[in-house]
Amino acid sequence: MDSGTQDNPYLLLAVFVFSAVMMGLTPILMAFVWTRWTGTAKPDDIKNAVYECGLETGTYQWFPLKVEYYIYGIIFLVFDVEILFLLPIASVYKNLPAGAIAGILVFIFLLMEGLVWAWAKGLLRWQFTPSQNAPSPTQPQKQATL
C-alpha cells in the first residue's frame, strides 16, 4: 500500500467512488460525443409527435390521466383476496396464539379501511337508469357508477 492511502484511508474509497461514477458516466458521455460528431438530428413537428402509429395527433396530449384501476384493485382485495386469506385462518382459529390473532385483526382492519373508503366514495352504489336508446322501459340498463 502506498503512502497516500496510509495517510488517509478514505483516499482508497474516494478512488472507488470516482471509478464507479466514471464507469457509469463514460459510456453516456461517449455516446453523447459520438452523436454530436456523427449524428444527423433533424427534429421537426412530425418527428417529435407523440404518436408513433403514423396517424396525426388529434388533441393536446400533456394532460393528467385519471388512473381508475386502483378502484378495482381495492374492491378485489376487499371481497376476493380477503376470503382467500381468512378461510384457512378460520380452520385453525381455535389454536391460534394471541399474536397471530392480533395480526389477523390488523389485516382485517386495513381491508375494512378500504371498504369504508370505497363505500364513502359511493363505489358500492349500483344505479339503475332506464336506457335512453331503448324504446321500452321494461329492460332497464344496468350501469355501475364508478
Next chain:
Amino acid sequence: MDEGLKSELQKAGIFTTTLNDLYNWGRGNSLWPLQFGLACCAIEMIATSMSRYDLARFGAEVFRPSPRQADLMIVSGTVTKKMAPQVVRLFKQMPSPKYVIAMGACAISGGPFKQGYNVLKGIDRYIPVDVHIPGCPPRPEALLHAIMTLQRKIAQDTLHPSRRKEEEAERIAALPVPEHGSHDLLPPKHDVLWHPEPVQRS
C-alpha cells in the same frame, strides 16, 4: 488506405481498417426494420424473418414496433392512398440515417392495382427508396438479396455526410406529408424525389 498495403499487412496477420469502414460495417449489419406490413408481401417478409430463411444471419431481424428505434423501412405491399400519409409520416419519424426498401410490384409502381383509383403508383413518389425488389410477391430470397444490396450501399457511406448530401437530406426532410384532397393526394408526388424517365414510344 492503400488496398495493396492492406493486403500485404493481412498476409502478415495484421488487420487494418478505418473508422469509416468499421462504422459502416456495424451499421450495415445491424439494420433494425420497422415492423409493419401493408399487404401480401408482408407475409413473405415474415417468412424471411423466420427460421427457414433466417434474416438474423444479416443482423436485420430486430423488427421494431416504433419508428424511433428503426432505421430500415420495408414497404411490403400495396400502398393505398388512404395509407400513404401514414407511411410517409412514419418514415419522417424514423431517425437518420434511414433506409427504405420498396418490396414488390405494388410498392414500386402500384403493381396489378396500378389502374385503381385508390392505389399509390409507387412509394418513391413520396419517400427516397434505396432498393427496389420486383416480384409479386418477391420470394424471401429476393428480400435477402435486397438487404445484401443495401449493405453494399451502406458500405459506401461516409461517416461525415458531405455538404451536398446533408442539403439533399434536409430538402427531403422538409417535404410535407401528403394530404387527402378531393380527388387525389395533395401533392400527388414530390418533385424533389420523383424523376421518372420519359416513356419512349417507338
